[in-house]
Structure formats: C-alpha cells, structure tokens
Amino acid sequence: MSKESLPLLQETVIFTGSKEPLEAMDRVRNLGGTAIYLPLIATAIRQSELPDFTAYEWLIFTSRNSAEAFCMLDVPVNSKIAAVGEKTAEVLEQHGCRVDFMPSVYSADRFIEEFPRAAGKAPCLFIKGSLAKNTIASMDMPVDEWVIYETTLNIDNAKKLAAIKNAVVLFASPSAVSAYREAGGDWQGIKVAAIGHVTRDAILQNRGHVDFIPEKYTILDALNEIVKGSCLDE
Secondary structure (H helix, E strand, O other): OOOOOOOOOOOEEEEOOOOOOHHHHHHHHHOOOEEEEOOOEEEEEOOOOOOOHHHOOEEEEOOHHHHHHHHHHOOOOOOEEEEOOHHHHHHHHHOOOOOOEOOOOOOHHHHHHHHHHHHOOOOEEEEEEOOOOOOHHHOOOOEEEEEEEEEEEOHHHHHHHHOOOOEEEEEOOHHHHHHHHHOOOOOOOEEEEEOOHHHHHHHHHOOOOOOEOOOOOOHHHHHHHHHHHHHHOO
C-alpha cells in the first residue's frame, strides 16, 4: 500500500485527553496508522451542594466533561444554555438540553467577546472543572462559578509518553501539557498537534513546538491537519 492510499502508514498518533476518541482512533487505523490512547488527565465528579439553578438565566459549559457531569444530575433546568465546542453541545443535546448560544470559534477567548452581546447583563453560572481558567468569569457581567468535577494529572501515563519518540502527540488542554512537562517530557523526537490557541500557547510557554493546529478546534479537525502534513512529507 502507498502513502497516497494510506497517508498515515507507519505513523503513530497518540491521543492524550480524558475521553477516548474512538472515532478519531478508528480513522487513524483506517488510514494505515497506529492509534494509541494515553490519557494525561483524569476527572471525577465533585460531591457538593447543588446551586439554585433558578437564580441564573444562563448556564455556561466549556467542556464535554462538565456537560456530562451536569447531565448525570438529571435536574430540571429552565435556564438558557451556552456551550463552547461541538462535543460539549452534542452531549447536552443528547440529554434533551437545547443549546442557545455557541461562539463562532470554539474557544473561551472568542466566547467572552461574543456572548455578552447575546446575554447582556443576565446572571450566569459557569459549570466547570477544578483546573479551568477564570476566563469566563472575567466577563463584565454577573457570572458565578460552580466546580462540578475535579481534574488530576496522570503522571504515570505522562512518564510513558515522555519516553516515546517518532510519534504525533495530540494535546487538547493546558493540563495535559502540564502533565507531560512534569513527567520530564522534552518535546524531542515527536510532532505536536494542539487543539486551540490556549493549548498551543501552553506548549510554546513550556518550550515546545507546534506542528499542527486546526482552524476548527476539534480532534477530528486536528487529525485532518496531521493527515495533510503526512501527505506533504512524501
């Protein structure tokens, strides 16, 4: 088989997010590559008192993890919902929640530019993980935060990753970057894909390099960039 028909032939692509990306991994294999799942972060729902959801006109979600944890509560909510990212919205909609707002680019930075124009000064609740940045809360409008899950770094997996060479490694969050660096990862001998400019910036701040970054911040779009790059390497 040729690189033309199997563009990822002899390529290894490593996914590091908290959820195994089955569709993307299948696509890697179908294109001739080896797909490895090595999560660098883990999440666990925090047991805490529920907020009064009726006090908020908007609920904000910026990750699939927060959406999944919220949907497990199975509580009736009449608030409008804002989501960052297709997968986040998909989880909410699969559980019967209508998503009323999504930014034009799936990033918190673009969200805080566009969302106030849609919501005005309406009271909002940002439902987040323990390591989420305070970007959403920085908006000039009433935003409360509720931590629904804890995020921990998987240093054992990060050490395994730090020893791997000749692979493309896909980072989807600054937390994954932190785990890799804490485990001694030095960016040598790997190509690096980043989902989103925040993750890209975290990699660069940690003296890394970014070989692939998609315009649309999804795993499948990042994989498309990897495929294009492999074709150009022929």
